[in-house]
Amino acid sequence: MTKFKLTRRQLVQSSAGIAAAGAVGAGxxxxxxxxxxxxxxxxxxxxxxxxxxxxxxxxxxxxxxxxxxxxxxxxxxxxxxxxxxxxxxxxxxxxxxxxxxxxxxxxxxxxxxxxxxxxxxxxxxxxxxxxxxxxxxxxxxxxxxxxxxxxxxxxxxxxxxNAVVYRKSLVKAAGFDEFPKDTAGFLKLVQGLKKNGLGAGFTHGHGVGDGNNYAHWLLWSHGGKMVDEKGNVTINSPETIEAIKYASELYKNFVPGTESWLDVNNNRAFLAKQVSCIANGVSVYYAAKKDPALAEIAADIGSTNFPIGPSGQNAELYxxxxxxxxxxxxxxxxxxxxxxxxxxxxxxxxxxxxxxxxxxxxxxxxxxxxxxxxxxxxxxxxxxxxxLRTNGYAGPLGPASAGTMADYVLVDMFAEAVTGQRSPEDAAARAEQRAKRYYQS
Structure with missing residues (x-):
């Protein structure tokens, strides 16, 4: 194999040239x-x-x-x-x-x-x-x-x-000319959608993508985090408790069954007109555009990033x-x-x-x-x-962060609380115990 070598001088010169020329343009x-x-x-x-x-x-x-x-x-x-x-x-x-x-x-x-x-x-x-x-x-x-x-x-x-995918006509009927940009407005919207007869649906099940994306946004939007910069488990915090309480209020307005949804379920529910608002990749829009029978839904689809929460930061997993x-x-x-x-x-x-x-x-x-x-x-x-923000935030990535995610520690914490299996405090405490098995092993 021919070795590819790059000197520091070449790298600096090339980087400067890229920046001056508009680095990632078509040229x-x-x-x-x-x-x-x-x-x-x-x-x-x-x-x-x-x-x-x-x-x-x-x-x-x-x-x-x-x-x-x-x-x-x-x-x-x-x-x-x-x-x-x-x-x-x-x-x-x-x-x-x-x-x-x-x-x-x-x-x-x-x-x-x-x-x-x-x-x-x-x-x-x-x-x-x-x-x-x-x-x-x-x-x-x-x-x-x-x-x-x-x-x-x-x-x-x-x-x-991952983005919030919604029916524009239903959001407007719920009293919103545009999708809310903060978590308080988001909750009011979801309540309005449910009141009008078609609730939202965000995955609380073991969906590799949708379940993890939603759970991490819930936590990070409220300033919570699984670990600190040194890898110390910090999930059992006031910020996490507030995130769980907020998730529980949202969940009251969901369609039934989201605690068992995998990555395919919200797509199917949305395209079947069983849910008004989900979090998903662009695949649900792709499917609607491709099927002439779904043309009405495709024309009514809007998308946006998740709202900003008390943390004041746009923090999403992907x-x-x-x-x-x-x-x-x-x-x-x-x-x-x-x-x-x-x-x-x-x-x-x-x-x-x-x-x-x-x-x-x-x-x-x-x-x-x-x-x-x-x-x-x-x-x-x-x-x-x-x-994107990596799932190991705010600590380093490694076997502990990978194991914690693979075990769905964060996803389960929210699911247990919103479904009433545990109080917010108990759910956070259990998540802390489970995470420590990875971070302190």
């Missing part, structure tokens, strides 16, 4: 920088690859990824098998593959899962540095999920943005997916060549566009993709990689 993709020479990776003879990804919610994402993969096979002769798993099954199956030492060569994993088994993953720092140098650099949030001790143990592939290569692979160079190919502009740009604002870029240059300005509904999703 960035139309020309090569002097330092971004192609990284040459020579795959092993007779290599074949198996890739496991999560099941798509947007058809264009999968179709374009498969088309790009077919191009890769034609150009390299390397056969690539693509398998799919449900969102909820990705995490446990990746952990099994890592620890057993058998399974796919490449896998798309969630959040800080790579930090649970870093020694089982291939170091792809050279490839990541090459891609970052060529395409404007990595966004900090996605990068932190895929790096450990200064090394890339995966490549941040995409951030799946789920990040990274592509990791397991060390047990027989073909590490072929695996790296495949990922390099998929991240290069001729493949990545069409994939982002085909994903219809569902998959937000992790490399800054791709922010220039035309998809982000093609529809006002896409606006809340456009800067997901840039603005």
């Amino acid at each position: 960035l993709l139309g020309r090569r920088r002097a330092f971004a020479q192609d990284l040459k990776i020579t795959p092993e003879e007779g290599a074949t690859l198996r890739v496991t990804r999560w099941s798509p919610f947007v058809e264009g994402d999968e179709k374009q990824w498969l088309a790009n993969t077919e191009k890769f096979t034609k150009e390299t002769g390397i056969q690539v098998r693509i398998d799919k798993e449900s969102w909820e099954d990705i995490r446990p199956k990746a952990a099994v593959a890592a620890n057993v030492g058998s399974g796919p060569d490449i896998m798309w994993v969630w959040f800080d899962d790579p930090h649970q088994y870093p020694d089982k993953l291939l170091d792809v720092t050279e490839l990541a540095d090459y891609l970052g140098g060529k395409y404007g650099g990595w966004y900090d949030g996605p990068k932190s999920y895929a790096t450990r001790d200064g090394k890339f143990i995966g490549l941040p592939l995409a951030t799946i943005g 789920q990040v997916t990274s592509a990791v290569i397991f060390k047990y692979t027989k073909y590490p160079k072929a695996a790296m060549r495949y990922l390099q190919y998929m991240f290069e502009q001729p493949q990545m740009d069409p994939w982002i566009e085909a994903s219809s604002a569902y998959c937000c870029q992790t490399l800054k240059a791709y922010a220039a993709n035309k998809i982000w300005t093609s529809d006002p509904v896409f606006a809340p999703y456009a800067k997901a990689s840039e603005t």
Whole structure:
């Protein structure tokens, strides 16, 4: 493999040039920088690859990824098998593959899962540095999920943005000309929607994306946090209690069953006209636009970021997916060549566009993709990689943060309280105990 080297002087000069030219504009993709020479990776003879990804919610994402993969096979002769798993099954199956030492060569994993088994993953720092140098650099949030001790143990592939998706006509009928921007107004809106006959529905179940996104927003909007900067568990706090009480008031106006919802349930309920307001990726809008029978709903859909709470900060989670290569692979160079190919502009740009604002870029240059300005509904999703807060906030990412999230400690805390299984105080105390099992082990 040809080594890719970048001196500090080159980096400083290039960064300055990028800034002066408008770093991530369209021109960035139309020309090569002097330092971004192609990284040459020579795959092993007779290599074949198996890739496991999560099941798509947007058809264009999968179709374009498969088309790009077919191009890769034609150009390299390397056969690539693509398998799919449900969102909820990705995490446990990746952990099994890592620890057993058998399974796919490449896998798309969630959040800080790579930090649970870093020694089982291939170091792809050279490839990541090459891609970052060529395409404007990595966004900090996605990068932190895929790096450990200064090394890339995966490549941040995409951030799946999350936004409040609502029926504009129903919000107006509830007395609001525009969607409220603060939590107090949000509660009044949800109460009004329920009064008018169609409540809201936010996931309190073990949804990898929607359940985690909603729970973290509830906590952070009120100034709560799982741990402090040193990793000390701080979830049992006055701010958390207030967040739980607020969540309970919202929940009184939800449609039945949200405590058992997974990532697919709110999509289905919204498109079936069973709920007025949800938090979701752009996939629900994509589905409505695609189906002529849902044209009325599609035209009535609005989207916005979650309201600002007492913390005064716009703090949202968003789920990040990274592509990791397991060390047990027989073909590490072929695996790296495949990922390099998929991240290069001729493949990545069409994939982002085909994903219809569902998959937000992790490399800054791709922010220039035309998809982000093609529809006002896409606006809340456009800067997901840039603005996300990592789930380990305010402490470091690592096995403890990954384990706490995988165990749904925060999601369960809110679910137990809003459904009346525990008081707010008891729910926070139990979450504290569960989190300490990870952070103090």
